[in-house]
Amino acid sequence: MSDSSYWNSPLIIAGKPYPRFISGPLDGITDSPFRRLVREFSKDELLYTEMRHVACIATPRAHVKALDYLQLERPLNFQIAANQLPYIAPAIERILASGVDMVDLNVGCPASNVIGSGSGSALMADLPRLESIVRTLRSLLSIPFTVKIRAGFKCKNAIEVARMLEACGVDALAIHPRLQSQRFEGQPDYELAAQVKQAVSIPVIISGGIVNFKMASMVYNTTGVDGFLIGRGMWSKPWKLAELAAHCQGQPFSLPITTVVEYAIKHFNLMLEYYGPRGLFAFRKHLPFYLRGIPEATTLRKKLVIETSAQEILQALHSLCEK
Ligand SMILES: Cc1cc2nc3c(=O)[nH]c(=O)nc-3n(C[C@H](O)[C@H](O)[C@H](O)COP(=O)(O)O)c2cc1C
Structure with a gap:
Protein backbone atom coordinates (compact mmCIF):
# COMPACT_ATOMS: atom_id res chain seq x y z
CA MET A 1 0.00 0.00 0.00
CA GLN A 249 -4.19 14.88 4.29
CA GLY A 250 -1.09 17.03 3.85
CA GLN A 251 -2.91 19.97 5.49
CA PRO A 252 -1.36 22.35 8.02
CA PHE A 253 -2.82 22.62 11.51
CA SER A 254 -2.29 25.33 14.10
CA LEU A 255 -4.29 26.96 16.86
CA PRO A 256 -3.99 30.56 18.05
CA ILE A 257 -2.74 30.92 21.63
CA THR A 258 -6.08 32.47 22.66
CA THR A 259 -7.87 29.27 21.53
CA VAL A 260 -5.45 27.17 23.57
CA VAL A 261 -6.19 29.25 26.69
CA GLU A 262 -9.92 29.14 25.93
CA TYR A 263 -9.69 25.32 25.90
CA ALA A 264 -7.83 25.41 29.22
CA ILE A 265 -10.78 27.38 30.65
CA LYS A 266 -13.32 24.99 29.12
CA HIS A 267 -11.41 21.99 30.43
CA PHE A 268 -11.19 23.45 33.93
CA ASN A 269 -14.94 24.19 34.00
CA LEU A 270 -15.74 20.66 32.81
CA MET A 271 -13.52 19.17 35.53
CA LEU A 272 -15.20 21.27 38.23
CA GLU A 273 -18.59 20.19 36.93
CA TYR A 274 -17.62 16.49 36.74
CA TYR A 275 -15.57 16.11 39.95
CA GLY A 276 -16.82 18.97 42.10
CA PRO A 277 -14.19 20.88 44.15
CA ARG A 278 -11.57 18.14 43.68
CA GLY A 279 -11.62 19.02 39.97
CA LEU A 280 -9.37 21.96 40.87
CA PHE A 281 -6.61 19.64 42.12
CA ALA A 282 -7.10 17.21 39.25
CA PHE A 283 -6.74 20.07 36.76
CA ARG A 284 -3.25 20.87 38.12
CA LYS A 285 -1.97 18.00 35.94
CA HIS A 286 -3.17 19.86 32.85
CA LEU A 287 -2.68 23.54 33.56
CA PRO A 288 1.12 23.78 33.08
CA PHE A 289 0.85 21.92 29.75
CA TYR A 290 -1.76 24.34 28.40
CA LEU A 291 0.37 27.32 29.38
CA ARG A 292 3.69 25.89 28.19
CA GLY A 293 5.31 28.03 25.52
CA ILE A 294 3.19 31.11 26.25
CA PRO A 295 5.75 33.81 27.22
CA GLU A 296 3.17 35.93 29.13
CA ALA A 297 2.31 32.90 31.29
CA THR A 298 5.72 31.98 32.74
CA THR A 299 5.20 33.45 36.21
CA LEU A 300 1.45 32.92 36.09
CA ARG A 301 1.96 29.17 35.59
CA LYS A 302 3.93 28.82 38.84
CA LYS A 303 1.31 30.83 40.72
CA LEU A 304 -1.70 28.98 39.30
CA VAL A 305 -0.50 25.44 40.03
CA ILE A 306 -0.63 26.21 43.76
CA GLU A 307 -3.74 28.41 43.68
CA THR A 308 -6.65 26.98 45.70
CA SER A 309 -9.42 29.27 44.45
CA ALA A 310 -11.15 28.20 41.23
CA GLN A 311 -12.38 31.77 40.78
CA GLU A 312 -8.80 33.15 40.87
CA ILE A 313 -7.62 30.58 38.32
CA LEU A 314 -10.51 31.35 35.97
CA GLN A 315 -9.98 35.10 36.29
CA ALA A 316 -6.26 34.77 35.57
CA LEU A 317 -6.92 32.60 32.50
CA HIS A 318 -9.58 35.01 31.20
CA SER A 319 -7.25 37.97 31.55
CA LEU A 320 -4.47 36.01 29.81
CA CYS A 321 -6.88 35.49 26.90
CA GLU A 322 -7.59 39.23 26.74
CA LYS A 323 -3.88 40.03 26.50
C1 LIG B 1 0.32 9.19 33.35
C2 LIG B 1 0.13 7.93 32.54
C3 LIG B 1 -1.00 7.16 32.73
C4 LIG B 1 -1.19 5.98 31.99
N1 LIG B 1 -2.32 5.25 32.18
C5 LIG B 1 -2.53 4.13 31.44
C6 LIG B 1 -3.71 3.37 31.58
O1 LIG B 1 -4.61 3.68 32.37
N2 LIG B 1 -3.84 2.26 30.80
C7 LIG B 1 -2.87 1.88 29.88
O2 LIG B 1 -3.02 0.89 29.18
N3 LIG B 1 -1.75 2.60 29.72
C8 LIG B 1 -1.56 3.72 30.46
N4 LIG B 1 -0.43 4.44 30.27
C9 LIG B 1 0.50 4.06 29.18
C10 LIG B 1 0.14 4.81 27.88
O3 LIG B 1 -1.16 4.46 27.41
C11 LIG B 1 1.15 4.51 26.78
O4 LIG B 1 1.15 3.13 26.47
C12 LIG B 1 2.57 4.92 27.17
O5 LIG B 1 2.58 6.18 27.83
C13 LIG B 1 3.49 5.00 25.93
O6 LIG B 1 2.91 5.84 24.95
P1 LIG B 1 3.28 7.41 24.79
O7 LIG B 1 4.76 7.51 24.59
O8 LIG B 1 2.47 7.83 23.57
O9 LIG B 1 2.85 8.10 26.04
C14 LIG B 1 -0.22 5.58 31.02
C15 LIG B 1 0.93 6.38 30.85
C16 LIG B 1 1.11 7.53 31.58
C17 LIG B 1 2.35 8.35 31.35
Whole structure:
Protein backbone atom coordinates (compact mmCIF):
# COMPACT_ATOMS: atom_id res chain seq x y z
CA MET A 1 0.00 0.00 0.00
CA SER A 2 1.39 3.43 -0.90
CA ASP A 3 1.88 5.77 2.02
CA SER A 4 -0.93 8.16 1.06
CA SER A 5 -3.49 5.39 0.54
CA TYR A 6 -2.45 3.92 3.89
CA TRP A 7 -3.01 7.20 5.79
CA ASN A 8 -6.32 7.82 4.08
CA SER A 9 -7.70 4.34 4.60
CA PRO A 10 -9.25 3.18 7.88
CA LEU A 11 -8.08 0.84 10.57
CA ILE A 12 -10.61 -2.02 10.63
CA ILE A 13 -11.44 -3.64 13.97
CA ALA A 14 -13.99 -6.47 13.91
CA GLY A 15 -15.30 -5.23 10.55
CA LYS A 16 -15.76 -1.59 11.63
CA PRO A 17 -13.65 1.29 10.27
CA TYR A 18 -11.84 3.79 12.50
CA PRO A 19 -9.32 6.53 11.78
CA ARG A 20 -5.78 5.26 12.29
CA PHE A 21 -5.03 7.62 15.18
CA ILE A 22 -6.60 6.74 18.52
CA SER A 23 -6.61 8.51 21.89
CA GLY A 24 -4.92 6.05 24.27
CA PRO A 25 -5.52 5.40 27.97
CA LEU A 26 -3.75 7.76 30.41
CA ASP A 27 -4.91 7.34 33.98
CA GLY A 28 -5.90 10.69 35.50
CA ILE A 29 -5.70 12.42 32.12
CA THR A 30 -7.99 10.92 29.46
CA ASP A 31 -11.12 11.05 31.63
CA SER A 32 -14.61 12.01 30.54
CA PRO A 33 -14.05 15.82 30.64
CA PHE A 34 -10.97 15.42 28.45
CA ARG A 35 -12.71 13.09 26.00
CA ARG A 36 -15.60 15.55 25.62
CA LEU A 37 -13.08 18.17 24.53
CA VAL A 38 -11.45 15.72 22.09
CA ARG A 39 -14.88 15.28 20.50
CA GLU A 40 -15.03 19.00 19.71
CA PHE A 41 -12.23 18.35 17.22
CA SER A 42 -12.56 14.67 16.26
CA LYS A 43 -15.91 12.97 15.76
CA ASP A 44 -15.09 9.46 14.55
CA GLU A 45 -11.85 8.55 16.28
CA LEU A 46 -11.74 5.74 18.82
CA LEU A 47 -11.06 6.93 22.38
CA TYR A 48 -9.89 4.70 25.25
CA THR A 49 -11.00 5.19 28.82
CA GLU A 50 -8.49 5.04 31.65
CA MET A 51 -7.91 1.60 33.19
CA ARG A 52 -10.34 0.44 35.89
CA HIS A 53 -10.03 -2.85 37.79
CA VAL A 54 -12.99 -5.21 37.39
CA ALA A 55 -13.33 -5.44 41.18
CA CYS A 56 -14.13 -1.70 41.32
CA ILE A 57 -16.81 -2.06 38.66
CA ALA A 58 -18.38 -5.35 39.71
CA THR A 59 -20.24 -4.32 42.87
CA PRO A 60 -23.69 -2.91 42.04
CA ARG A 61 -23.40 -0.37 44.85
CA ALA A 62 -20.01 0.89 43.78
CA HIS A 63 -20.29 4.28 42.16
CA VAL A 64 -17.88 4.03 39.31
CA LYS A 65 -17.08 7.48 37.99
CA ALA A 66 -15.58 5.84 34.91
CA LEU A 67 -19.05 4.64 33.88
CA ASP A 68 -20.31 8.27 33.92
CA TYR A 69 -19.58 9.23 30.36
CA LEU A 70 -21.59 10.90 27.62
CA GLN A 71 -22.75 9.13 24.49
CA LEU A 72 -20.86 11.73 22.44
CA GLU A 73 -17.61 10.21 23.73
CA ARG A 74 -18.30 7.10 21.65
CA PRO A 75 -16.81 5.22 19.90
CA LEU A 76 -15.28 4.33 23.25
CA ASN A 77 -13.00 1.47 24.23
CA PHE A 78 -13.42 0.77 27.97
CA GLN A 79 -10.18 -0.47 29.51
CA ILE A 80 -10.20 -2.92 32.39
CA ALA A 81 -7.59 -4.60 34.55
CA ALA A 82 -8.23 -8.11 35.87
CA ASN A 83 -6.24 -10.65 37.82
CA GLN A 84 -8.87 -13.26 38.66
CA LEU A 85 -12.11 -14.56 37.20
CA PRO A 86 -14.87 -13.92 39.83
CA TYR A 87 -15.32 -10.16 39.25
CA ILE A 88 -15.20 -10.34 35.49
CA ALA A 89 -18.80 -11.34 34.65
CA PRO A 90 -20.57 -8.76 36.88
CA ALA A 91 -18.16 -6.03 35.77
CA ILE A 92 -18.70 -6.82 32.10
CA GLU A 93 -22.47 -6.79 32.60
CA ARG A 94 -22.29 -3.22 33.94
CA ILE A 95 -19.85 -2.09 31.27
CA LEU A 96 -22.00 -3.51 28.47
CA ALA A 97 -25.11 -1.92 29.98
CA SER A 98 -23.38 1.47 29.78
CA GLY A 99 -23.20 1.09 26.00
CA VAL A 100 -19.47 1.18 25.19
CA ASP A 101 -18.25 0.05 21.78
CA MET A 102 -15.29 -2.11 22.82
CA VAL A 103 -13.57 -3.50 25.86
CA ASP A 104 -9.79 -3.52 26.27
CA LEU A 105 -7.83 -5.63 28.75
CA ASN A 106 -4.75 -3.95 30.20
CA VAL A 107 -1.76 -6.30 30.12
CA GLY A 108 0.78 -3.48 30.17
CA CYS A 109 0.52 -1.45 33.37
CA PRO A 110 3.93 -1.46 35.16
CA ALA A 111 2.77 0.15 38.46
CA SER A 112 3.83 -1.82 41.53
CA ASN A 113 0.35 -1.86 43.14
CA VAL A 114 -1.10 -3.26 39.89
CA ILE A 115 1.56 -5.91 39.21
CA GLY A 116 1.59 -6.77 42.92
CA SER A 117 -1.96 -8.07 42.55
CA GLY A 118 -1.04 -10.05 39.42
CA SER A 119 -2.74 -7.77 36.87
CA GLY A 120 -1.40 -5.35 34.24
CA SER A 121 2.01 -6.31 32.83
CA ALA A 122 2.38 -9.12 35.43
CA LEU A 123 0.06 -11.14 33.17
CA MET A 124 2.78 -11.12 30.47
CA ALA A 125 4.70 -13.43 32.83
CA ASP A 126 1.74 -15.68 33.68
CA LEU A 127 0.37 -16.96 30.38
CA PRO A 128 -2.00 -19.64 31.78
CA ARG A 129 -3.73 -17.00 33.91
CA LEU A 130 -3.76 -14.51 31.05
CA GLU A 131 -5.27 -17.08 28.72
CA SER A 132 -8.05 -18.00 31.14
CA ILE A 133 -8.92 -14.30 31.69
CA VAL A 134 -8.92 -13.62 27.95
CA ARG A 135 -11.05 -16.69 27.15
CA THR A 136 -13.55 -15.71 29.86
CA LEU A 137 -13.77 -12.16 28.53
CA ARG A 138 -14.15 -13.36 24.96
CA SER A 139 -17.03 -15.62 25.95
CA LEU A 140 -18.82 -12.73 27.70
CA LEU A 141 -18.21 -10.02 25.13
CA SER A 142 -20.52 -9.70 22.17
CA ILE A 143 -18.74 -6.45 21.21
CA PRO A 144 -15.15 -6.10 19.95
CA PHE A 145 -12.46 -7.02 22.43
CA THR A 146 -8.89 -5.73 22.35
CA VAL A 147 -5.83 -6.26 24.56
CA LYS A 148 -2.98 -3.83 25.28
CA ILE A 149 0.34 -5.55 25.93
CA ARG A 150 3.99 -4.65 26.55
CA ALA A 151 7.18 -6.05 25.06
CA GLY A 152 7.16 -8.38 28.05
CA PHE A 153 7.50 -8.39 31.82
CA LYS A 154 11.16 -9.21 32.47
CA CYS A 155 11.83 -10.80 29.09
CA LYS A 156 10.40 -10.00 25.68
CA ASN A 157 7.64 -12.51 24.90
CA ALA A 158 5.23 -10.24 23.01
CA ILE A 159 5.23 -12.46 19.90
CA GLU A 160 4.16 -15.54 21.85
CA VAL A 161 1.54 -13.51 23.74
CA ALA A 162 0.19 -11.94 20.52
CA ARG A 163 -0.23 -15.38 18.90
CA MET A 164 -2.05 -16.66 21.97
CA LEU A 165 -4.38 -13.63 22.00
CA GLU A 166 -5.21 -14.11 18.34
CA ALA A 167 -5.97 -17.80 18.97
CA CYS A 168 -8.33 -16.77 21.80
CA GLY A 169 -10.35 -14.61 19.41
CA VAL A 170 -9.14 -11.14 20.40
CA ASP A 171 -10.11 -8.59 17.71
CA ALA A 172 -7.03 -6.34 17.84
CA LEU A 173 -4.04 -5.73 20.05
CA ALA A 174 -2.04 -2.68 21.01
CA ILE A 175 1.62 -3.04 21.89
CA HIS A 176 3.69 -0.66 23.98
CA PRO A 177 7.07 -2.22 23.15
CA ARG A 178 8.90 -1.63 26.41
CA LEU A 179 9.54 -4.06 29.29
CA GLN A 180 7.80 -3.55 32.64
CA SER A 181 11.07 -2.29 34.18
CA GLN A 182 11.30 0.47 31.55
CA ARG A 183 7.91 1.83 32.57
CA PHE A 184 7.46 4.78 30.18
CA GLU A 185 11.10 5.61 29.47
CA GLY A 186 13.80 4.47 27.03
CA GLN A 187 13.52 3.73 23.34
CA PRO A 188 10.43 1.64 22.41
CA ASP A 189 11.43 -1.54 20.56
CA TYR A 190 9.77 -0.83 17.21
CA GLU A 191 11.57 -3.85 15.68
CA LEU A 192 9.71 -6.10 18.09
CA ALA A 193 6.42 -4.38 17.16
CA ALA A 194 7.23 -5.14 13.51
CA GLN A 195 7.74 -8.81 14.39
CA VAL A 196 4.44 -8.91 16.28
CA LYS A 197 2.71 -7.37 13.26
CA GLN A 198 4.22 -10.12 11.07
CA ALA A 199 3.24 -12.87 13.51
CA VAL A 200 -0.54 -12.24 13.63
CA SER A 201 -3.38 -11.37 11.25
CA ILE A 202 -5.45 -9.26 13.65
CA PRO A 203 -4.82 -5.48 13.61
CA VAL A 204 -1.77 -4.34 15.58
CA ILE A 205 -1.74 -0.85 17.08
CA ILE A 206 1.45 0.74 18.32
CA SER A 207 1.76 2.73 21.53
CA GLY A 208 4.89 4.64 22.52
CA GLY A 209 6.56 7.81 21.37
CA ILE A 210 4.04 8.89 18.74
CA VAL A 211 3.68 12.64 19.21
CA ASN A 212 3.43 13.91 15.64
CA PHE A 213 2.82 12.78 12.09
CA LYS A 214 6.55 12.62 11.25
CA MET A 215 7.08 10.11 14.07
CA ALA A 216 4.00 8.12 13.04
CA SER A 217 5.28 7.88 9.44
CA MET A 218 8.69 6.74 10.63
CA VAL A 219 7.14 4.07 12.88
CA TYR A 220 4.76 2.94 10.13
CA ASN A 221 7.73 2.47 7.78
CA THR A 222 9.54 0.39 10.41
CA THR A 223 6.63 -1.68 11.66
CA GLY A 224 3.75 -1.70 9.14
CA VAL A 225 1.31 -1.44 12.05
CA ASP A 226 -2.37 -0.73 11.49
CA GLY A 227 -3.00 2.07 13.97
CA PHE A 228 -1.45 4.46 16.48
CA LEU A 229 -2.39 4.90 20.10
CA ILE A 230 -1.45 8.41 21.16
CA GLY A 231 -0.56 8.62 24.85
CA ARG A 232 1.36 11.55 26.31
CA GLY A 233 1.06 13.34 22.96
CA MET A 234 -2.63 13.89 23.83
CA TRP A 235 -1.89 15.41 27.25
CA SER A 236 -3.69 18.76 27.41
CA LYS A 237 -3.98 18.73 23.63
CA PRO A 238 -7.56 17.65 22.89
CA TRP A 239 -6.96 18.74 19.30
CA LYS A 240 -4.06 16.27 18.78
CA LEU A 241 -6.06 13.71 16.76
CA ALA A 242 -7.42 16.48 14.53
CA GLU A 243 -3.86 17.75 14.01
CA LEU A 244 -2.70 14.25 12.99
CA ALA A 245 -5.73 13.80 10.71
CA ALA A 246 -4.93 17.13 8.99
CA HIS A 247 -1.31 16.07 8.47
CA CYS A 248 -2.50 12.75 6.96
CA GLN A 249 -4.19 14.88 4.29
CA GLY A 250 -1.09 17.03 3.85
CA GLN A 251 -2.91 19.97 5.49
CA PRO A 252 -1.36 22.35 8.02
CA PHE A 253 -2.82 22.62 11.51
CA SER A 254 -2.29 25.33 14.10
CA LEU A 255 -4.29 26.96 16.86
CA PRO A 256 -3.99 30.56 18.05
CA ILE A 257 -2.74 30.92 21.63
CA THR A 258 -6.08 32.47 22.66
CA THR A 259 -7.87 29.27 21.53
CA VAL A 260 -5.45 27.17 23.57
CA VAL A 261 -6.19 29.25 26.69
CA GLU A 262 -9.92 29.14 25.93
CA TYR A 263 -9.69 25.32 25.90
CA ALA A 264 -7.83 25.41 29.22
CA ILE A 265 -10.78 27.38 30.65
CA LYS A 266 -13.32 24.99 29.12
CA HIS A 267 -11.41 21.99 30.43
CA PHE A 268 -11.19 23.45 33.93
CA ASN A 269 -14.94 24.19 34.00
CA LEU A 270 -15.74 20.66 32.81
CA MET A 271 -13.52 19.17 35.53
CA LEU A 272 -15.20 21.27 38.23
CA GLU A 273 -18.59 20.19 36.93
CA TYR A 274 -17.62 16.49 36.74
CA TYR A 275 -15.57 16.11 39.95
CA GLY A 276 -16.82 18.97 42.10
CA PRO A 277 -14.19 20.88 44.15
CA ARG A 278 -11.57 18.14 43.68
CA GLY A 279 -11.62 19.02 39.97
CA LEU A 280 -9.37 21.96 40.87
CA PHE A 281 -6.61 19.64 42.12
CA ALA A 282 -7.10 17.21 39.25
CA PHE A 283 -6.74 20.07 36.76
CA ARG A 284 -3.25 20.87 38.12
CA LYS A 285 -1.97 18.00 35.94
CA HIS A 286 -3.17 19.86 32.85
CA LEU A 287 -2.68 23.54 33.56
CA PRO A 288 1.12 23.78 33.08
CA PHE A 289 0.85 21.92 29.75
CA TYR A 290 -1.76 24.34 28.40
CA LEU A 291 0.37 27.32 29.38
CA ARG A 292 3.69 25.89 28.19
CA GLY A 293 5.31 28.03 25.52
CA ILE A 294 3.19 31.11 26.25
CA PRO A 295 5.75 33.81 27.22
CA GLU A 296 3.17 35.93 29.13
CA ALA A 297 2.31 32.90 31.29
CA THR A 298 5.72 31.98 32.74
CA THR A 299 5.20 33.45 36.21
CA LEU A 300 1.45 32.92 36.09
CA ARG A 301 1.96 29.17 35.59
CA LYS A 302 3.93 28.82 38.84
CA LYS A 303 1.31 30.83 40.72
CA LEU A 304 -1.70 28.98 39.30
CA VAL A 305 -0.50 25.44 40.03
CA ILE A 306 -0.63 26.21 43.76
CA GLU A 307 -3.74 28.41 43.68
CA THR A 308 -6.65 26.98 45.70
CA SER A 309 -9.42 29.27 44.45
CA ALA A 310 -11.15 28.20 41.23
CA GLN A 311 -12.38 31.77 40.78
CA GLU A 312 -8.80 33.15 40.87
CA ILE A 313 -7.62 30.58 38.32
CA LEU A 314 -10.51 31.35 35.97
CA GLN A 315 -9.98 35.10 36.29
CA ALA A 316 -6.26 34.77 35.57
CA LEU A 317 -6.92 32.60 32.50
CA HIS A 318 -9.58 35.01 31.20
CA SER A 319 -7.25 37.97 31.55
CA LEU A 320 -4.47 36.01 29.81
CA CYS A 321 -6.88 35.49 26.90
CA GLU A 322 -7.59 39.23 26.74
CA LYS A 323 -3.88 40.03 26.50
C1 LIG B 1 0.32 9.19 33.35
C2 LIG B 1 0.13 7.93 32.54
C3 LIG B 1 -1.00 7.16 32.73
C4 LIG B 1 -1.19 5.98 31.99
N1 LIG B 1 -2.32 5.25 32.18
C5 LIG B 1 -2.53 4.13 31.44
C6 LIG B 1 -3.71 3.37 31.58
O1 LIG B 1 -4.61 3.68 32.37
N2 LIG B 1 -3.84 2.26 30.80
C7 LIG B 1 -2.87 1.88 29.88
O2 LIG B 1 -3.02 0.89 29.18
N3 LIG B 1 -1.75 2.60 29.72
C8 LIG B 1 -1.56 3.72 30.46
N4 LIG B 1 -0.43 4.44 30.27
C9 LIG B 1 0.50 4.06 29.18
C10 LIG B 1 0.14 4.81 27.88
O3 LIG B 1 -1.16 4.46 27.41
C11 LIG B 1 1.15 4.51 26.78
O4 LIG B 1 1.15 3.13 26.47
C12 LIG B 1 2.57 4.92 27.17
O5 LIG B 1 2.58 6.18 27.83
C13 LIG B 1 3.49 5.00 25.93
O6 LIG B 1 2.91 5.84 24.95
P1 LIG B 1 3.28 7.41 24.79
O7 LIG B 1 4.76 7.51 24.59
O8 LIG B 1 2.47 7.83 23.57
O9 LIG B 1 2.85 8.10 26.04
C14 LIG B 1 -0.22 5.58 31.02
C15 LIG B 1 0.93 6.38 30.85
C16 LIG B 1 1.11 7.53 31.58
C17 LIG B 1 2.35 8.35 31.35
